[in-house]
Amino acid sequence: MVIRVLAPAVVSKIAAGEVVERPFSVLKELVENSLDAGSTRIAVELEEGGKSLLRVRDDGKGMGPDDLALAFVQHATSKLVDVDDLDAIVSLGFRGEALASIGSVARARIVTREAESASAFEVRADAGVISAVKPAAGPVGTLVEVRDLFYNVPARRRFLRTASAERARCLDVLTRAALAHCGTAFCLEGARGMDLHAGEALEERVAKLFGKELAQKALPIDYEQAGMRVGGLAIDPDGARRDRSQQYLFVNGRPFQDASITHALREAYREYLMPGKFPVVFLFLGIDPARVDVNVHPTKSELRFVEARLVFSVVRRAVLAALQTRTQRVGARGAAQFDGARSAAAAVPEPVTGFPDLPRGLFGDDGAASRVAEARGGHVVPAPGSGAPAPEVSARLQPTAASQPVTELRREPNPFRAVRHFLVIHDLYILLETEDGFSVVDQHALHERVIYEKLLAQSRSGTVAVQRLLVPEVLDLAPADKEALLEHAAALETAGVLVRDFGGASIKVEGMPAALRRPDPKALVDGLVAELRLGEVPREPHEVLERLHSRACRSAIMAGDRLTEVEILALLEAASKLEHPHNCPHGRPTVLSYSSAQLERYFKRRV
Amino acid sequence: MKILCDRSRLAAGLAPIMPAIPVKETAKPAMKFVHIEAKDDKLVLQGSNMELSIEVTIDSVKIEEPGRALLPAKTFFALINEVTDPTLRIEVVGNRLTLPTSSGKFEMVTSSAEDYPDLSFVADGKGLEIACERFAQQVSATEFACAKEAARYATNGVLLSVIDDRFATVATDGRRLAFMSAKCEGAADIESGWQVLLPHKSLQATVRAITALTSGQPNATLTIFVTANMALFVLPQARVAMTVIQGVFPDYLSAIPRGCKSYIEFNKALLEANVRRTTVMTDDSNPAVRLVFEGSQARFSSEAAGLGAAETAMDVTMQGPGGTIVFNPAFILEILKVSKEDLVHFEFDDENSPGKFVLSADEELEQLYVIMPITGL
Ligand SMILES: Nc1ncnc2c1ncn2[C@@H]1O[C@H](COP(=O)(O)OP(=O)(O)OP(=O)(O)O)[C@@H](O)[C@H]1O
Ligand SMILES: [Mg+2]
Numbered sequence: 012m013v014i015r016v017l018a019p020a021v022v023s024k025i026a027a028g029e030v031v032e033r034p035f036s037v038l039k040e041l042v043e044n045s046l047d048a049g050s051t052r053i054a055v056e057l058e059e060g061g062k063s064l065l066r067v068r069d070d071g072k073g074m075g076p077d078d079l080a081l082a083f084v085q086h087a088t089s090k091l092v093d094v095d096d097l098d099a100i101v102s103l104g105f106r107g108e109a110l111a112s113i114g115s116v117a118r119a120r121i122v123t124r125e126a127e128s129a130s131a132f133e134v135r136a137d138a139g140v141i142s143a144v145k146p147a148a149g150p151v152g153t154l155v156e157v158r159d160l161f162y163n164v165p166a167r168r169r170f171l172r173t174a175s176a177e178r179a180r181c182l183d184v185l186t187r188a189a190l191a192h193c194g195t196a197f198c199l200e201g202a203r204g205m206d207l208h209a210g211e212a213l214e215e216r217v218a219k220l221f222g223k224e225l226a227q228k229a230l231p232i233d234y235e236q237a238g239m240r241v242g243g244l245a246i247d248p249d250g251a252r253r254d255r256s257q258q259y260l261f262v263n264g265r266p267f268q269d270a271s272i273t274h275a276l277r278e279a280y281r282e283y284l285m286p287g288k289f290p291v292v293f294l295f296l297g298i299d300p301a302r303v304d305v306n307v308h309p310t311k312s313e314l315r316f317v318e319a320r321l322v323f324s325v326v327r328r329a330v331l332a333a334l335q336t337r338t339q340r341v342g343a344r345g346a347a348q349f350d351g352a353r354s355a356a357a358a359v360p361e362p363v364t365g366f367p368d369l370p371r372g373l374f375g376d377d378g379a380a381s382r383v384a385e386a387r388g389g390h391v392v393p394a395p396g397s398g399a400p401a402p403e404v405s406a407r408l409q410p411t412a413a414s415q416p417v418t419e420l421r422r423e424p425n426p427f428r429a430v431r432h433f434l435v436i437h438d439l440y441i442l443l444e445t446e447d448g449f450s451v452v453d454q455h456a457l458h459e460r461v462i463y464e465k466l467l468a469q470s471r472s473g474t475v476a477v478q479r480l481l482v483p484e485v486l487d488l489a490p491a492d493k494e495a496l497l498e499h500a501a502a503l504e505t506a507g508v509l510v511r512d513f514g515g516a517s518i519k520v521e522g523m524p525a526a527l528r529r530p531d532p533k534a535l536v537d538g539l540v541a542e543l544r545l546g547e548v549p550r551e552p553h554e555v556l557e558r559l560h561s562r563a564c565r566s567a568i569m570a571g572d573r574l575t576e577v578e579i580l581a582l583l584e585a586a587s588k589l590e591h592p593h594n595c596p597h598g599r600p601t602v603l604s605y606s607s608a609q610l611e612r613y614f615k616r617r618v
Numbered sequence: 619m620k621i622l623c624d625r626s627r628l629a630a631g632l633a634p635i636m637p638a639i640p641v642k643e644t645a646k647p648a649m650k651f652v653h654i655e656a657k658d659d660k661l662v663l664q665g666s667n668m669e670l671s672i673e674v675t676i677d678s679v680k681i682e683e684p685g686r687a688l689l690p691a692k693t694f695f696a697l698i699n700e701v702t703d704p705t706l707r708i709e710v711v712g713n714r715l716t717l718p719t720s721s722g723k724f725e726m727v728t729s730s731a732e733d734y735p736d737l738s739f740v741a742d743g744k745g746l747e748i749a750c751e752r753f754a755q756q757v758s759a760t761e762f763a764c765a766k767e768a769a770r771y772a773t774n775g776v777l778l779s780v781i782d783d784r785f786a787t788v789a790t791d792g793r794r795l796a797f798m799s800a801k802c803e804g805a806a807d808i809e810s811g812w813q814v815l816l817p818h819k820s821l822q823a824t825v826r827a828i829t830a831l832t833s834g835q836p837n838a839t840l841t842i843f844v845t846a847n848m849a850l851f852v853l854p855q856a857r858v859a860m861t862v863i864q865g866v867f868p869d870y871l872s873a874i875p876r877g878c879k880s881y882i883e884f885n886k887a888l889l890e891a892n893v894r895r896t897t898v899m900t901d902d903s904n905p906a907v908r909l910v911f912e913g914s915q916a917r918f919s920s921e922a923a924g925l926g927a928a929e930t931a932m933d934v935t936m937q938g939p940g941g942t943i944v945f946n947p948a949f950i951l952e953i954l955k956v957s958k959e960d961l962v963h964f965e966f967d968d969e970n971s972p973g974k975f976v977l978s979a980d981e982e983l984e985q986l987y988v989i990m991p992i993t994g995l
Contacts, residue, residue, distance in 0.1 A: 461903075465903035465904075466903065469903065474994065476905075476906050476944075476992045476995050477992060477994040478946065478990065478992050479793075479970070479991055480793065480990060481792055481793060481794065481795055481873045481988065481990050482790075482792070482868040482873050484792070522994075525905060525946065526902065526903040526904065530792065530793070588924070
């Protein structure tokens with residue numbers, strides 16, 4: 012065996028993978044460099060989401076010919092001189108790695124000019140081959156152009172997503188940079204671009220990026236403790252979302268992610284938020300750089316606080332203080348006459364999502380049948396030998412079962428095929444006497460499942476009835492969310508949701524599936540966006556539909572709806588035809604069943 | 619407190635208050651009571667669920683001893699309706715009410731009036747005066763179209779507004795809209811652009827109260843006062859206060875189509891029968907009936923997976939090219955339910971545009987309904 016030193020070109024190609032993953036990571040590095048150069052205006056152009064061209068122009072301090080010659084050279088940086096500096100990093104860049112990495116996996120070009128200089132200079136890097144520095148024409152500042160990213164690394168090129176997906180991620184990068192640097196103008200060319208002026212207040216920027224409605228809900232954060240400053244905006248809890256995607260965290264102007272800060276936010280909002288909702292926060296932490304270690308992760312998106320616990324509690328208190336200003340405001344409003352009505356109206360019932368915890372061993376140790384289903388997708392299965400007839404048999408006994416092909420795979424009978432009597436409990440559960448025992452049904456979960464399967468059947472056959480809306484609902488979205496949603500507009504349309512671009516940060520919803528009892532476009536779009544944000548966007552069209560409809564149903568019904576007897580009968584009738592009756596589209600169980608045998612054993616009628 | 623009161627007048631005064639009494643348990647137990655105050659020949663009854671408060675004054679009552687008390691609303695109302703003596707002598711001492719009658723004697727536990735909140739019926743600024751009957755008619759003709767969930771979104775309310783010299787009510791749930799406007803003398807005194815958004819449940823109760831209190835008085839009027847968060851209705855013998863919905867009502871005027879291509883005249887009874895028949899073959903996942911207009915015929919059809927299909931037809935008078943449009947039949951039926959005319963006018967452009975049902979288009983009274991079509995089928 013021969014141990015060989017890898018050729019430098021190979022080394023840098025490997026290393027590039029750590030810094031440069033996709034167009035958005037290139038953009039992130041370039042924008043950071045422009046910010047480090049003190050730019051007041053940064054203009055970005057993307058072609059094919061940055062896959063074929065990514066161009067960043069700034070009006071920063073530029074580079075002289077000597078520095079330019081080193082720009083594409085690895086570990087060449089003007090920002091970090093000796094090792095001590097690593098402990099107190101103030102600039103965004105410090106490794107001297109970004110441009111070298113980019114230059115090794117694309118055709119890149121820099122044109123730059125310092126203010127005092129009479130001319131600009133240019134240097135190129137093509138797959139790691141660096142050209143000589145030549146004089147060129149250009150304004151003061153720096154232009155960096157990156158073409159054909161990964162053209163020399165096909166394995167990586169293959170992993171790039173569609174142009175619009177890449178563009179959406181780039182938008183997200185710009186959004187974060189723009190939030191952190193209100194003093195700098197940001198401009199992204201093209202449709203659904205960005206045009207932010209220098210010196211806007213954070214609120215203004217948030218309004219432009221995420222819509223006025225959100226900005227109006229902003230509560231300023233302004234807090235100082237233990238030598239740390241916390242600033243930014245906490246969005247009123249009623250602007251909360253179903254995911255964490257709108258938590259923008261910055262340390263000394265650098266975007267970052269940190270599980271403990273996310274937790275601190277959650278803690279601060281805890282009393283104000285229902286489970287499953289996440290706060291929207293723009294949080295800026297100012298801290299002595301020596302107290303943060305940013306050199307933890309190659310893309311610099313993670314960092315380590317020297318005093319993690321202290322930071323946690325400072326952030327929590329800062330956000331709590333901001334939220335308390337809200338209470339005062341609401342309190343002042345509510346103190347007027349009839350404040351009781353207001354708070355009563357505010358107490359909108361939340362859907363019940365839990366599953367009853369049954370006492371263990373209620374039906375004796377062998378009554379494993381009453382096992383409460385595992386958290387996900389479980390349902391109660393009659394224990395083998397518990398006296399319940401074999402599922403196939405009971406299914407075949409039912410008249411309705413005859414019209415429904417019983418697949419061999421299904422081991423559970425459809426419990427709704429043998430309903431005799433029912434009783435409604437708390438307008439939420441339906442107690443059924445079944446062929447063999449009884450079942451408790453969550454009417455809400457079951458209804459979701461029924462609507463879901465009907466919608467799915469409609470969309471499979473290509474005819475989803477769309478109820479047009481009288482006045483299209485206009486909604487504001489974060490740039491990346493809007494991009495992602497519109498990318499799926501066609502798939503959404505086949506699923507019964509008509510979404511159109513409405514300029515700026517807005518989209519409009521013109522139609523909703525007619526099967527929804529209570530069309531709530533905002534809830535639907537929020538849910539969809541959360542779904543799309545889960546990252547791995549489903550590629551198969553039917554997957555898009557399934558995800559969409561599982562969201563659609565969520566907005567369809569609420570708990571605590573009093574159903575009439577006719578409605579319950581219709582629901583049970585529909586349920587008897589379900590393909591998968593045991594779970595709602597989100598995996599919650601719909602039904603809990605007990606067999607007569609279990610009851611007999613419990614009441615000691617039979618040993 | 620000791621009073622001598624005509625039974626039927628007391629019963630008639632209590633009835634309009636009952637819709638304001640909460641049915642379910644409430645955070646404020648006092649809300650389950652009627653507040654009754656005897657003073658200066660008058661009996662003032664109040665009921666409230668904090669969102670809606672109703673006060674009725676019964677005058678010319680013989681007050682032997684003034685005072686006030688909280689009476690359990692449901693029980694007291696039932697009691698007054700059950701006894702038959704024309705005149706009742708009611709006495710409250712401590713927390714006990716006694717009511718002797720010719721056939722026996724009733725006793726009821728009462729509660730301290732101190733526990734009752736001070737309901738404020740603030741009249742601020744200039745009020746809008748409108749005929750009670752017309753007001754009730756306009757609310758009933760539109761209220762059903764608003765969104766019904768128990769939330770306080772803008773579309774859960776009915777918008778009352780003044781447009782020039784007219785008073786208008788409008789409600790929408792985002793899929794259909796109901797609009798009624800009528801000439802209103804009182805509107806002349808009010809700034810054009812006056813508007814208020816009120817919860818439909820409170821309005822329903824108010825309309826019931828108004829109808830009960832002014833039956834047999836066709837010329838009775840009421841005055842509506844609006845403050846930032848309250849609306850107050852002042853009637854000759856009663857006051858109703860309710861919290862308004864804060865929210866932006868959709869820009870509905872632009873959603874009402876004007877001057878459509880096709881214009882159809884239906885016989886109402888036949889239209890209703892046809893829609894009903896075709897509705898049989900729809901289900902809630904596909905609540906759609908297709909209307910096809912061709913020459914002098916309107917055809918209705920529907921289809922539901924696993925259920926079947928329906929097709930019916932009727933003669934109509936039509937101007938224009940006709941065409942196809944699909945609606946949720948429930949929306950059509952709800953309109954027909956509030957229509958008093960034999961003829962229904964319908965206008966539309968094409969299958970993707972709103973359809974408009976016009977029940978009345980007088981100078982005096984304009985009553986119209988817009989339904990958004992169902993597409994994609
Ligand atoms: N837009 C720009 N304006 C002025 N100088 C720039 C610009 N972009 C890069 N440079 C110069 O080029 C050097 C190399 O940039 P590069 O991004 O590779 O490294 P870095 O920013 O120092 O650290 P890193 O990117 O690894 O975090 C920088 O230190 C800076 O001096
Ligand atoms: Mg850099």
